[in-house]
Amino acid sequence: MNRSTYFPSRRGFLAASAAGSAWLMQGGNAWAQAVAGMRSVSDIEPDGPPGPYPIPWLDKNGSHNQPAGPDLEPSHICHFKGRVARCSGFSGSGTDGKNERLLFGTKTTDYGIMDGEYWAARAAQTGTFSHI
């Protein structure tokens, strides 16, 4: 087994920006395939990359996740078994560098932890992931 840990950026992850998409799209999306096609043969991993694969139906907006809530799947990783913790709906306040009070949080301010085993590169991998 391999073990890896990734911490994608929160907004990057949600926005399917380069950082976020790359995190969960290592498993064989069209972009990755295209990039792979430009590398030398020696760079290609014969069993596919060992990173986690996204859950297909969470990809409606290219974000690879969904809100946290009752009856909703906490994991963003397909072929996964392990511990999860997921939450949403933070609100509160804080202080900026000018000592001004600023509110934070919305219904979709969400976080998550996935810690366990997933299947990729035709082998069981282990990893700890956080959606921040």
Place this chain on the structure above:
Amino acid sequence: MPAGALQWSGGGRSAAIEMQDVAVIDQPKWPARKAVASPARMSFKMLFEATDKAVTYEDKAKLFRVTGFLANCRMEARVTVPSIGFTWSSDPIDKCPPAAFAVIGNEINGKYYEEETAR
């Protein structure tokens, strides 16, 4: 991730995660296309504590099952965006309201779910 950043306790009924200066992207105009993104740093601490309300979420069509507990979750965070000189710190964790929804437990999905249900 630094060793010890994530700690499970109570047989998986509690989780604490604490990270310092994680590289993130500040993208205030998201989800607008081509929204400007700036490198930022985020430090945070988050605590999950299971309640006594057990839950099971299962969808045979989507191949997943979650067994666990509704939870209380609190967090505190600090953000810096060096390019604009912005810093922000939340109130301390014991002063911040809990998340509106939180769950903690175990999940099995995809091929693992299929393998288990086929037994």
